[in-house]
Amino acid sequence: MSEFAKESRNKIVRGAKRGTYDKKAIYEILDAGFLCHISFVMNDAPFMIPTAYARQGDKLYIHGSVKSRTIQETKKGTPICFCVTHLDGLVLARSAFHHSVNYRSAIIYGTAHEVVSDEDKNEALRLITENFLEGRWNEVRQPNQKELDITSVLEIDIESASAKIRTGDPVDDQEDYDLDIWAGQLPIKRIYDKPVADQLLKEGIEGSKAAHLAWEKSKQ
Template sequence: MSTYPIEEKNKVVRGAKRAVYDKSVINEILDAGFLCHISFVMNGQPFMIPTAYARHGEKIYVHGSVKSRTMLEAQKGIPICFCVTHLDALVLARSAFHHSVNYRSAIIYGSARPITKDEDKNDALRLITENFLKGRWDEVRQPNQKELDITSVLEITIESASAKVRTGDPVDDKEDYELDIWAGQLPLQPIYAQPIDDELLKEGVRTSPSVQLAFEGSKR
């Protein structure tokens, strides 16, 4: 199935014309980012945690301390809501009321299971690191046993999902189009600035290829 079924849980009600249930579009939104917000309810109290992630197929991988409240609760199989948002432009209208933003957002619903085998845990950490910065995993020291032991890795199965996407110009009231006020889009793009060396960096160590490639790509 190429789309997620529309259900009560994932149905977009407000701004339904911007709703997207196509899996390929949702995956593109997920793959374009590395920071998510995970929400869950514990003892009647809602919580939301920002964290890095990676997607592989229908699975999402996140990690944290073995003592993390998020990790401990999620391992119980409780329902999880997972959000990724990209802000693409400010949409500046002729009236204050009609200002908006162009964006892509995806909401994922599912449940998690802990990854316990060291080999599988290491593979998931590689995915997260590579999603964080492509090529970085092979440039650095791999996790040792102590680090694996104090790290929880969760595999979240995508059970349901939906996205909302806004593109294009502002939509003003008909009479406002005659106003002498500039209107349009102010695009936003994430960029990498000049890398800054660690103060304790060993003398003679050059910028890693993954870092240099990301920086050079931002200048284009």
Template sequence: MSQFEITKKNKVVRGAKRATYDEQKIYDILDAGFLCHVAFNINNQPFMIPTAYGRRGDLLYIHGSVKSRTIKNIAKGVPVCLAVTHLDGLVLARSAFHHSVNYRSVIIYGTAVEVTERSDKNDALYCITENILKGRWEETRKPNDKELDITGVLAIKIESASAKVRMGGPVDDQEDYDLDIWAGHLPLNTCFGKPVSDEKLKNGIEISPSVEKKLC
């Protein structure tokens, strides 16, 4: 079993029993989502930006305008911290103090390299798009040269990582189990609603297969 080395940077201190450093478990949590928050520091001012991502091996791809502060600064090799969280449910205890949530979360540490070759850029954008909605890339017009020129793409190597996972019901104080209060957990299942076609859509165009597969 391969896992990320435990260091002062990625070691989980609070709730350590819920921690995992297993590479595959961390990759599974990453692959289950497409939205992350990227944190970085510029001149002692912290910033955090939400953005979409895609993963291939130990690389995470993000993109944005070439003029954006995020792309311009992270591309210089500024250390970044990237977080992904899935909320899986509410944990409702007998006491207010022991209320919690079920979740899967990952924290990534690494540095970014700018992707500049057009073929590599396209490949990275394909990775991000397919991570958002599998099959969508082949249904669309591909980026042209102008669009590639104004789009910055970064590859963040996962140098260190850790994950935390909570599942199941509440853990109350022993004396509270005698209270006449309902307790348990409320699972959260996220799904997409009914597609709404663009008002400028040409007549006769059916919903794309990639969208059909996502419907509940």
């Protein structure tokens, strides 16, 4: 199926015309980011945490300390709501009321289970690291056994999802288009600045190719 089924938990009610259930569009939003917010209920109270992630197929991967309350709770199969949002610009209307933003936002629903084998954990950590900064995994020391033992990795099955996307100009009241007020868009882009070396870096160490490439792409 090319779309997620519309159901009660993922149905877009407000602004439905901006919504989509298309898997390709939703996965593109996920793949364009590396920071998500995960919400869940524990002991009858809502919780939300930001964390890094990666996607492979219809699976999402997150990691954390084996002592993390979030990890301990969600690996039980507690339902998860997973959100990724990109802010693409401010939309400046002629009236204060109609100011808005251009954005891409995906909401994922699913359940998690713990990745057990060291080989699978290491692969998931590679995916998360590469999603954090492409090319970085091959520049660094790989996780050792102690690090793997104190780290939990969760695999989240994407069971349901939807996205909302807004693009374009402000939408004003018809009579306001005659006002002598500037209106338009203020685009927002995520950029990287020039890499700054660690103060404790040994002399003679060449710069990170992955970081330098990300910086160069930002200047384009």
